[in-house]
Amino acid sequence: MTEATIWAVGGYAPPHVLTNDMLSQRMDTSDEWIRTRTGIRERRTAGPDESTASVSTRAGQAALQAAGFDPADLDWVFVCTDTPEMWSPATACFVQDMLGARHASAIDLTGGCAGFLQTLQIISPLAAQGKNLLVIGTELLTHALDWNDRSTAVLFGDGAGAFLVGPSQPGRAGIRIGHGLSSTDGSQAEILGKPYGGTRHEITTALVAEGKHHRIRMDGPRVFKHAVTMMSEVGRQVVSDADLTLDAIDWVVPHQANQRIIDAVAHQVGIPGNKVFSHVAQYANTGSASIGLALADMLEQSLIKPGQNLLSVAFGAGFSWASQLFHVDGIPASAFIHQGDR
Numbered sequence: 001m002t003e004a005t006i007w008a009v010g011g012y013a014p015p016h017v018l019t020n021d022m023l024s025q026r027m028d029t030s031d032e033w034i035r036t037r038t039g040i041r042e043r044r045t046a047g048p049d050e051s052t053a054s055v056s057t058r059a060g061q062a063a064l065q066a067a068g069f070d071p072a073d074l075d076w077v078f079v080c081t082d083t084p085e086m087w088s089p090a091t092a093c094f095v096q097d098m099l100g101a102r103h104a105s106a107i108d109l110t111g112g113c114a115g116f117l118q119t120l121q122i123i124s125p126l127a128a129q130g131k132n133l134l135v136i137g138t139e140l141l142t143h144a145l146d147w148n149d150r151s152t153a154v155l156f157g158d159g160a161g162a163f164l165v166g167p168s169q170p171g172r173a174g175i176r177i178g179h180g181l182s183s184t185d186g187s188q189a190e191i192l193g194k195p196y197g198g199t200r201h202e203i204t205t206a207l208v209a210e211g212k213h214h215r216i217r218m219d220g221p222r223v224f225k226h227a228v229t230m231m232s233e234v235g236r237q238v239v240s241d242a243d244l245t246l247d248a249i250d251w252v253v254p255h256q257a258n259q260r261i262i263d264a265v266a267h268q269v270g271i272p273g274n275k276v277f278s279h280v281a282q283y284a285n286t287g288s289a290s291i292g293l294a295l296a297d298m299l300e301q302s303l304i305k306p307g308q309n310l311l312s313v314a315f316g317a318g319f320s321w322a323s324q325l326f327h328v329d330g331i332p333a334s335a336f337i338h339q340g341d342r
Contacts, residue, residue: 004120004127005174005329008069008164010062011296011336012055013044013157013283018142020154029150039259043157043284044340045142053085053094056138058337059160059292060099063134066333067164074104075131078123080115080288082194082317083140084108095136104134112192112316113255114182116288117324120163121180127165136162139287144194146215155258157284161292173330175310179242181234182322188226192218193317227261230321231313232268238323239311246270248309253298255314256280256290265313277303287316299334306330 019042020031034040046055056079064071077099079092092106111118116137127133141156168176194216197203231254239246252271254262259280266276279297286293291312298304310326 002167004124004177005168006163007174008063008067008333009296010059010162011293012058013159013338014046016045017340034154040284041281046140046158055160056095056136057098059162062335063162063164066335071099071101074101076133077104077106078135080109080119080137113287114314114316114320114322117322118182133165137288137292152216159286159289161289174332176327178325180324181238184318184320188319227315228264231265234323235269235313249311250308251310252276253312296336300336
C-alpha cells in the first residue's frame, strides 16, 4: 500500500541569537528567572530584512536542495503559520513564487502550535495518491510580541521547518507518516491566542499606543494543565490505536513549548527522559515550526536511525492538540541552517 512519506527535511533558524541576559536589559527579568521556569536559555530572531515568506522559503529550499528535487515538480505548497506575511494573499503564494514552484497550488493553514501535525494529517492522503507536497511550518513570533509582557515575551523564537512529502516508493529512503490523531475544544479558545487584529477586535490607535496590538493572551496555569493532560492522552491513544506499546517508541518529538511541559508530558505518558528530544533551551517555542525544526536538528545529530518509531505530540491555540506516529524506513535527505551570531 502506498503511504505518505517524508523524503526530505529542511530547517532554518535565523542567525541572530537573543539570550536571556540580553532580554534582561530590556525588561524586568533575568536569565535565572527564565531558565528555572521554562528551560530556555536563548532564542533566534528574524532580521529586519526577513519575513514569514522569506524564512519559509529558506527552510523549503533546504529540504528541496537536500533531496535534489526540482521545485517545478511540486504539486502543492502548504505553509502552516500564525504569523502570516499579510492578511491576503496566503503566505504560501509568496513562497511558491520564491521557490519557483510554478506548477504548484499554494495555501496556508492556521492551527496554532498543533497546526503542523494537523496539517500533516490533512495532506497525507494527497501524498499517498501520488502528489508531491512541500509542507512548511513557520513562525516569526518575535515580530508579534508585547515586549513589556515578560510572561509571554521570553517564551518564543523564530524559525521554519519543512517536509518534502510524497508517496512511498520502493528503495527510496524516507520517514513514513503513520497514524495520527487531533482534536479541538473551542470552548477553551480564550486561554491562549492573539486576539487583536481580526474582525472581533480590530487594531485601533489606542491599542497601538498602549502596545497591546501585539499582545499574546495566555492563561498560564490553564494552558499548562490542558497541554499536559491532552498531549499525554492523545499520545497514549495514538500508540494504542496503532497496536504498538510505549516500549516500541524510540523517540518522542514533542512541540517545544517549554521544558516543564515537555518533562510533565513524558512523565504522564510513561516515556523515559532519554527518549524525549528537546532543544527548547537553544530555540525556545517556535510555534508551528517547532516539530519540523526538531526533526531537522535530530537528523543533523544522527539521532534518528532506520527502523525507529517516532511519536510527536503538540498543543496550541484553539484549544487544539494532536499526535502523530512516524516510522523511519530510511534516513531522508536533510539540511538544518542554524549558524548563530550574538
